[in-house]
Amino acid sequence: MNKEEVRLLLEKYNKGEASKAELALLQLWYIKMATLKEEQLTDQEYLHIQDEMWSVIGQQTAPKKSRLWTKLSVAIAAAVAAIVLGIWFYNAPHPEGSEATRALLNYANDIAPGKNTATLTLANGKTITLSDAKNGVAVDGSKLVYNDGTAVTAASPKIDSTIMLTAATPRGGTYQIILPDGSKVWLNAASSLKFPSIFNKGTSRKVRLTGEAYFEIAKDKTRPFIVATDKQEVEVLGTHFNVNSYADEPIAKTTLLEGSVKISAFNAAEILKPGEQASLKGNRINVENVDTEAAIAWKNGNFVFDDEDLESIMRKIARWYDMEVYYQDKPQKPSSLGILSRSKNLSALLKILESSGEVHFKVEGRRIIVMK
Numbered sequence: 001m002n003k004e005e006v007r008l009l010l011e012k013y014n015k016g017e018a019s020k021a022e023l024a025l026l027q028l029w030y031i032k033m034a035t036l037k038e039e040q041l042t043d044q045e046y047l048h049i050q051d052e053m054w055s056v057i058g059q060q061t062a063p064k065k066s067r068l069w070t071k072l073s074v075a076i077a078a079a080v081a082a083i084v085l086g087i088w089f090y091n092a093p094h095p096e097g098s099e100a101t102r103a104l105l106n107y108a109n110d111i112a113p114g115k116n117t118a119t120l121t122l123a124n125g126k127t128i129t130l131s132d133a134k135n136g137v138a139v140d141g142s143k144l145v146y147n148d149g150t151a152v153t154a155a156s157p158k159i160d161s162t163i164m165l166t167a168a169t170p171r172g173g174t175y176q177i178i179l180p181d182g183s184k185v186w187l188n189a190a191s192s193l194k195f196p197s198i199f200n201k202g203t204s205r206k207v208r209l210t211g212e213a214y215f216e217i218a219k220d221k222t223r224p225f226i227v228a229t230d231k232q233e234v235e236v237l238g239t240h241f242n243v244n245s246y247a248d249e250p251i252a253k254t255t256l257l258e259g260s261v262k263i264s265a266f267n268a269a270e271i272l273k274p275g276e277q278a279s280l281k282g283n284r285i286n287v288e289n290v291d292t293e294a295a296i297a298w299k300n301g302n303f304v305f306d307d308e309d310l311e312s313i314m315r316k317i318a319r320w321y322d323m324e325v326y327y328q329d330k331p332q333k334p335s336s337l338g339i340l341s342r343s344k345n346l347s348a349l350l351k352i353l354e355s356s357g358e359v360h361f362k363v364e365g366r367r368i369i370v371m372k
Contacts, residue, residue: 111346111366114189114320118175120144120152123163128152136176139165139197147178162200168192169211172322174298181205181218183225186299188212189319190246199223212244214299231280232265241272242295248315252280255295297339303349305337310359314370321346322366329372331359 012018116135120128128144130137136147144152167177169187177185181199191211199205206226217225219238227234229245231252239259245252254263256272263270263278263285270278270285277290294304298316305313310332314325320342340352350361350368362369 111321111323111363113343113345114172114174114322116175117173118167118169118187121166121168123165130175136178137167138178139180139195140178142197147176162196162198164194165197166192166194170322171319179205179207179218181220181223181225183218184216186214188214188298189322209243209245211246212242212298214240214242214296216240232263235262235264236260242292242299244295246315246319249312253295254278255290255292257292257296298342301342303340303342305340310370313353314368317346317349318368323368324366325368325370327370329370331370331372 009018115132117132118130118137120130120137122128130152131146134146134148134150137152138145138147146152167175167187169175169189169191171190173189175187177187177193177195179185179195179199180197183205185193185207187193188211191209191213193207193209193213195207201223204224204226205220206228208228210229213227215225215227215236217236217238217240221237225236225238227236227243229243229252230247231245232254234241234243234254236259239261240257241259241261242255242257243253244255254261254272255277256274258274260274261272263272265280265285266283268285270287272278272287275289275292276287277292277295279286279288291304291306293300294306297304298320303313303316303320310330317323318325323346337352337356340349346363346368350363354360358372360371362371
């Protein structure tokens with residue numbers, strides 16, 4: 001909830017006009033706010049929140065002792081709110097599509113956004129789980145290090161010869177890979193990149209991608225860089241571009257930000273200029289001018305939903321929040337929503353989508369149910 005919504009709920013509560021659903025939602029907000037900001041609030045702020053929480057659940061005064069007591073108060077209030085919420089859901093009439101019910105479901109079943117997480121698989125099959133505290137890994141000659149120079153593991157594997165490595169992100173994960181030639185690759189959620197530990201002299205630099213990645217390729221006129229997917233090959237000498245080639249996306253897209261790239265597919269080829277995007281539709285390569293910032297919004301921590309159909313939007317949300325999507329109805333596409341942060345919890349994002357008035361959601365575990 002934003003500040004204005006909280007203010008309105010408090011006004012209704014003070015006037016005795018808050019419904020049971022609104023009371024439960026207000027309680028949950030207090031608990032969440034106090035818990036998330038635990039280390040940033042002063043004792044005085046804590047005590048003020050504590051007083052308001054106790055007031056909301058029906059006790060007008062509460063002992064004011066120490067920060068420890070404040071934390072215990074938050075826990076007690078959480079338990080009471082959970083009981084109140086459970087009783088309300090069990091006894092009160094609440095149509096599935098009601099606004100209060102949807103809001104409570106979204107808060108009670110909230111899902112955190114994705115984060116920096118990935119694995120690196122060696123040629124011998126050994127899989128290394130990369131640190132969530134780091135945001136990138138580098139293949140530095142014969143060793144593996146994070147992009148801050150620290151070793152990947154306490155006993156970082158030594159690479160004595162050229163082997164194939166596979167970096168992979170799960171649903172809800174993203175990571176940066178620095179290749180042996182210094183090229184940088186950002187992997188989006190549910191993606192993988194297969195590449196050699198060393199790019200040999202006199203040969204092209206070839207990698208294989210599934211999913212989506214943004215590339216900043218180190219210039220080398222003697223060794224072209226090739227990104228292969230199951231649908232196309234992208235050849236460059238040194239440039240910045242994005243490739244979206246998920247198996248569940250009907251159209252594979254390559255977007256060029258600077259330099260030039262050659263797209264090869266269907267026994268045909270196209271050269272892209274900066275600001276152009278190649279889309280593979282049917283058995284043709286279609287080229288058009290696009291907003292490049294929208295194409296790489298994910299890499300900058302955002303979604304951009306502009307004149308996009310609902311199924312496409314939900315595929316992106318499902319990959320980033322590691323959710324499954326089920327359609328009870330097939331609503332019309334929402335209006336253009338602009339830029340939305342990928343750092344928000346799922347409930348905040350769904351609420352913005354619901355603001356279009358064309359679609360509603362219900363969250364059950366890791367399922368999003370789409371309704372009219």
